[in-house]
Amino acid sequence: MKKIVLDTLKLVAITLVAGVLLSIVYQLTKDTIAAAEAQELTDSYSAVMSLASEFVEIESPETDAFGEDNTLNTALYAYDSAGNEIGAVLSVTSHKGYGGDIDITIGIDTDGVITGIVVTSMSETSGLGANCQNEEWISQYIGKSGSVAYTKTGATADNEIDAISGATKTTRAITNAVNAALDFAADCFGYGEGGES
Numbered sequence: 001m002k003k004i005v006l007d008t009l010k011l012v013a014i015t016l017v018a019g020v021l022l023s024i025v026y027q028l029t030k031d032t033i034a035a036a037e038a039q040e041l042t043d044s045y046s047a048v049m050s051l052a053s054e055f056v057e058i059e060s061p062e063t064d065a066f067g068e069d070n071t072l073n074t075a076l077y078a079y080d081s082a083g084n085e086i087g088a089v090l091s092v093t094s095h096k097g098y099g100g101d102i103d104i105t106i107g108i109d110t111d112g113v114i115t116g117i118v119v120t121s122m123s124e125t126s127g128l129g130a131n132c133q134n135e136e137w138i139s140q141y142i143g144k145s146g147s148v149a150y151t152k153t154g155a156t157a158d159n160e161i162d163a164i165s166g167a168t169k170t171t172r173a174i175t176n177a178v179n180a181a182l183d184f185a186a187d188c189f190g191y192g193e194g195g196e197s
Contacts (some may be wrong), residue, residue, distance in 0.1 A: 041043060041120060042103070044078065045089045048107030048116030052078035055089060062188055069096050069173075070180045078107065088185055091120070094177040098169040099123035103131070104177055106141075108185040112192015113145045117178070122170075129170035137164060141178055145192055148182070150175050 045055050055076040063072045073091040080086050087109035094102045103121035108114055117138055124130045131137055141148060142160035150163045150171045163171040185191040 002008065040172050041074075041091065042049055043108075044091075044105035044120050045078075045186075047118050048105050048182060049078045049087060049109075049128050050116065051080055051086055051088050052089075052107075053081040054079040054083075059195065061135075061184075063184070066092070066180045066184065069149055069178045070094050072184065073103070075184075081113050087115060088189060090181045090184065092177045092181055092188070094173040096169070096173040096176065097122060098167065099125060101168070102173055102177070104174060106178060106181045107192055108181065110191050111145070113183070114178070117141045119174070124167065124170050126193050128166065129167040131167065132170050132174055137162075138174075144178075145182065148175055148178050 046052065049055075055078055058075040058077060061075045062074065064174050066072050071093045073093055074089075075091075076089045077085055078087045078089055089105060089106060089107050091103065091105050094104070100123045101121070102119060102124070105120055106114060107116040113140050119133045122130065122132060124132060132133060138139050140155070144159060144161070146159060148156070150168075151160050152163045152168065161171075161175070182192070
């Protein structure tokens, strides 16, 4: 009986020490992790709108276009080196991925055309939905405007992209988020609806 009590006390002590150490490590690294995540998001802006030299956040944009399936995280106007508005960059979360939320950053020029897109965060299945981060697949959206559709049989129309094999839910989630972003850019900025806002 005495041995069981001693073993139990040892396990409790080890658990408490491990918990305290984990808490200390978290406190020491949380700011560094947050800064790295913020830098990654900022880098994604330039990746999707390479001609921009400045990004200005849009305060309190109307977000009805995103519905319940998607959330607009950040919207920024993109300006070239001469100060001309050349489009917008939107950070969007789709809540309908197979593995949970999928975060994308998308650039849309003043003509309503996608200039770039990157998946910044996701938890999709490795070898299937996780292929949404592959440059070859995600770049299919570049140059698209209006409304994008996906197909499992090979894209034949200008507005179509090929679905990820075995990951229709991931493809649908990203495509719906892209379409919400295109609708938002058209409705709120007039992009693709007769020129610049």
